[in-house]
Amino acid sequence: MEGVDHLADERKKAEFNVEAMKIVWAGSQHNLEVSNRISKLVADDPAFRKDDRTMLPRKELFKNTLRKAAYAWKRINELRLSEEEASKLRFYVDETAYTDLHWGMFIPAIKGQGTDEQQRKWLPLAYKMQIIGCYAQTELGHGSNVQGLETTATFDPHTDEFVIHSPTLTSSKWWPGGLGKVSTHAVTYARLIIDGKDHGVHGFIVQLRSLEDHRPLPGITVGDIGMKFGNGAYNTMDNGVLRFDHVRIPRNQMLMKVSQVTREGKYKQSDVPRQLVYGTMVYVRQRIVADASCYLSRAVCIATRYSAVRRQFGSQNGGPETQVIDYKTQQSRLFPLLASAYAFRFVGEWLEWLYTDVMQRLQANDFSTLPEAHACTAGLKSLTTSVTADGIEECRKLCGGHGYLCTSGLPELFAVYVPACTYEGDNIVLLLQVARFLMKTVSQIGTGKQPVGTIAYMGRIEHLMQCRCNVQRGFAELSADLVEAAVAHCQLIVVSKFIEKLQQDIPGEGVKQQLEALCGIYYLSLLHKHQGDFLATSYLTPKQSALANDQLRALYSKVRPNAIALVDAFNYSDHFLSSILGRYDGNVYPKLYEAAWKDPLNESVVPDGYHEYVRPLLKQQLHTARL
Numbered sequence: 343m344e345g346v347d348h349l350a351d352e353r354k355k356a357e358f359n360v361e362a363m364k365i366v367w368a369g370s371q372h373n374l375e376v377s378n379r380i381s382k383l384v385a386d387d388p389a390f391r392k393d394d395r396t397m398l399p400r401k402e403l404f405k406n407t408l409r410k411a412a413y414a415w416k417r418i419n420e421l422r423l424s425e426e427e428a429s430k431l432r433f434y435v436d437e438t439a440y441t442d443l444h445w446g447m448f449i450p451a452i453k454g455q456g457t458d459e460q461q462r463k464w465l466p467l468a469y470k471m472q473i474i475g476c477y478a479q480t481e482l483g484h485g486s487n488v489q490g491l492e493t494t495a496t497f498d499p500h501t502d503e504f505v506i507h508s509p510t511l512t513s514s515k516w517w518p519g520g521l522g523k524v525s526t527h528a529v530t531y532a533r534l535i536i537d538g539k540d541h542g543v544h545g546f547i548v549q550l551r552s553l554e555d556h557r558p559l560p561g562i563t564v565g566d567i568g569m570k571f572g573n574g575a576y577n578t579m580d581n582g583v584l585r586f587d588h589v590r591i592p593r594n595q596m597l598m599k600v601s602q603v604t605r606e607g608k609y610k611q612s613d614v615p616r617q618l619v620y621g622t623m624v625y626v627r628q629r630i631v632a633d634a635s636c637y638l639s640r641a642v643c644i645a646t647r648y649s650a651v652r653r654q655f656g657s658q659n660g661g662p663e664t665q666v667i668d669y670k671t672q673q674s675r676l677f678p679l680l681a682s683a684y685a686f687r688f689v690g691e692w693l694e695w696l697y698t699d700v701m702q703r704l705q706a707n708d709f710s711t712l713p714e715a716h717a718c719t720a721g722l723k724s725l726t727t728s729v730t731a732d733g734i735e736e737c738r739k740l741c742g743g744h745g746y747l748c749t750s751g752l753p754e755l756f757a758v759y760v761p762a763c764t765y766e767g768d769n770i771v772l773l774l775q776v777a778r779f780l781m782k783t784v785s786q787i788g789t790g791k792q793p794v795g796t797i798a799y800m801g802r803i804e805h806l807m808q809c810r811c812n813v814q815r816g817f818a819e820l821s822a823d824l825v826e827a828a829v830a831h832c833q834l835i836v837v838s839k840f841i842e843k844l845q846q847d848i849p850g851e852g853v854k855q856q857l858e859a860l861c862g863i864y865y866l867s868l869l870h871k872h873q874g875d876f877l878a879t880s881y882l883t884p885k886q887s888a889l890a891n892d893q894l895r896a897l898y899s900k901v902r903p904n905a906i907a908l909v910d911a912f913n914y915s916d917h918f919l920s921s922i923l924g925r926y927d928g929n930v931y932p933k934l935y936e937a938a939w940k941d942p943l944n945e946s947v948v949p950d951g952y953h954e955y956v957r958p959l960l961k962q963q964l965h966t967a968r969l
């Protein structure tokens with residue numbers, strides 16, 4: 343019934359202060375306040391309706407996204423929202439759009455790789471959205487292999503310009519978000535050619551479309567690459583294709599913080615690592631880790647609330663059937679994901695600190711932690727997006743048949759999220775980077791260079807030092823095993839940061855105890871999943887492994903009465919969750935039934951097509967029956 347909280351009894355079971363946990367999840371009282379205010383602003387505004395997305399044809403869907411982005415920008419300016427509040431508003435609008443790349447990559451690329459003069463010129467235009475940018479790196483023929491990109495930027499000393507060109511079909515830029523129909527400019531990655539010499543991949547600001555009539559500029563061929571996975575989902579984004587036919591740009595539009603080209607055509611490499619040209623990807627990868635905890639927590643919130651509402655089997659003497667959340671199988675699938683959502687939240691906070699620290703060190707020309715930052719951002723992006731994508735799908739399955747309905751919110755959540763395993767770096771390619779970092783660390787053990795930070799534990803690998811085995815032995819041959827080692831390394835980082843979080847002062851009655859239980863579930867579920875490795879290497883005895891499993895089950899029982907309160911602490915509105923199964927009030931069945939009749943297919947009792955295609959069939963069958 344309307345107005346009744348069908349989960350009230352569950353909420354009464356909570357053994358901790360939910361409001362205090364909301365602050366832990368938000369990161370601070372201030373963050374919680376801003377989230378509450380902006381989330382309500384969006385939820386209360388019908389202009390931000392999103393329950394129709396999966397039913398709109400693509401052109402209508404995309405125009406609707408443009409409308410929402412323009413309206414959001416209007417509200418941001420009317421309300422004079424800060425950058426933090428504006429970012430929160432785009433988050434709660436919850437619709438992938440060209441603005442993600444304008445704010446999330448185009449601007450960071452200029453800030454990270456542009457000179458002060460270039461930043462002064464371009465950032466004010468971008469902040470006012472007087473230009474709209476995208477990040478055009480990937481090509482039809484190359485994405486992972488950045489050094490294999492084919493687009494060229496040839497310096498012309500006669501005109502002091504670069505000539506940007508797409509020499510082959512495979513050099514066509516392909517995938518950049520916002521490129522297909524909206525962006526007026528791109529940070530484009532191309533091979534710098536001076537006097538016939540190839541200096542490798544560098545970033546260039548290139549205008550693509552007229553600021554007067556939005557038509558492509560001379561030499562520019564640009565469009566959308568077509569429909570992607572799922573209805574609605576990522577089809578609100580205009581991922582594009584772009585070709586250059588000898589497009590000329592001024593020399594000062596090469597991003598020159600990392601390296602420069604003088605008027606005379608002399609190439610100068612600053613005394614900074616060339617990898618800083620990859621800096622924008624590192625920035626986004628660390629943000630994607632925080633993003634993963636948001637997506638995973640949304641799916642877990644839906645599946646947990648529905649698991650408490652859903653009853654199936656187990657009725658005693660006509661009493662109520664058993665809540666499916668009480669089945670140990672349901673708990674063993676759901677609670678590790680709940681624990682992972684919290685774990686990723688905390689490792690995301692730490693990674694943001696690591697990234698900020700590296701950026702501050704770069705200011706002082708201290709590049710000592712850049713390799714660790716690359717390995718951590720690459721590895722944790724890979725780990726958290728893989729677990730989150732698989733976790734959203736598991737949450738769909740945890741909801742049985744109703745999880746497959748669009749009104750559950752889970753199919754679209756999965757379709758929107760799953761490319762995160764690929765963009766900003768294919769997850770396996772990134773894990774290979776971590777593996778390379780680990781092997782390099784091992785090769786340095788015994789040379790006096792003690793591992794520190796997240797690899798400090800490797801300093802204790804005595805046996806590797808003694809055998810001095812050829813650590814470079816067949817990296818390619820052993821790469822699958824090395825990828826598993828990389829995953830384990832990243833999981834250790836997540837566990838370590840969860841434990842470090844618990845060592846902080848955490849206010850609120852019972853809050854720390856709940857987080858300790860979730861931390862235990864996180865690492866014991868990993869131990870259970872990988873117990874073969876621990877047993878094979880004698881790190882665990884069979885008895886210890888059995889004890890760990892017993893403790894894991896005991897922790898499930900400890901979390902069970904708090905499960906609903908633990909997902910309430912995510913503080914997601916019904917609008918943001920956009921899920922009948924995940925409604926705060928648990929009023930699922932009446933709302934599912936109500937929603938079904940709103941489907942366009944039910945606008946007519948007899949479906950279009952009956953008279954052309956069904957009735958003749960029936961009549962034919964009737965005729966046969968008479969024979």
Ligand SMILES: CCCCCCCCCC/C=C\C/C=C/C(=O)SCCNC(=O)CCNC(=O)[C@H](O)C(C)(C)COP(=O)(O)OP(=O)(O)OC[C@H]1O[C@@H](n2cnc3c(N)ncnc32)[C@H](O)[C@@H]1OP(=O)(O)O
Binds near residue numbers: 489765
């Ligand atoms: C609340 C809101 C949150 C919002 C969240 C944000 C969400 C926004 C997402 C929007 C959606 C989509 C956007 C998507 C954008 C994109 O996909 S952009 C394109 C991304 N492409 C990639 O990631 C390509 C992946 N490939 C690479 O990174 C490199 O090519 C690779 C690292 C694989 C290989 O590098 P190479 O230079 O070829 O060579 P290698 O020999 O391997 O490395 C040499 C050396 O350099 C070190 N290295 C490599 N990369 C980095 C780096 N990024 N930083 C620092 N150091 C780096 C490497 O470790 C080697 O060092 P060594 O000492 O010699 O071992």
Ligand SMILES: Cc1cc2nc3c(=O)[nH]c(=O)nc-3n(C[C@H](O)[C@H](O)[C@H](O)COP(=O)(O)OP(=O)(O)OC[C@H]3O[C@@H](n4cnc5c(N)ncnc54)[C@H](O)[C@@H]3O)c2cc1C
Binds near residue numbers: 483519581769
């Ligand atoms: C939704 C979406 C949005 C995107 N947005 C942007 C954007 O805004 N800007 C942009 O520039 N790009 C963007 N991209 C492109 C994205 O960055 C690339 O698709 C991604 O980096 C993967 O590269 P790839 O497609 O070349 O994959 P590939 O590298 O071709 O991967 C194919 C397979 O090969 C494997 N593989 C590749 N190399 C190795 C190796 N050395 N060893 C072992 N296995 C290997 C991979 O693991 C994978 O299994 C986007 C992509 C998507 C899906």
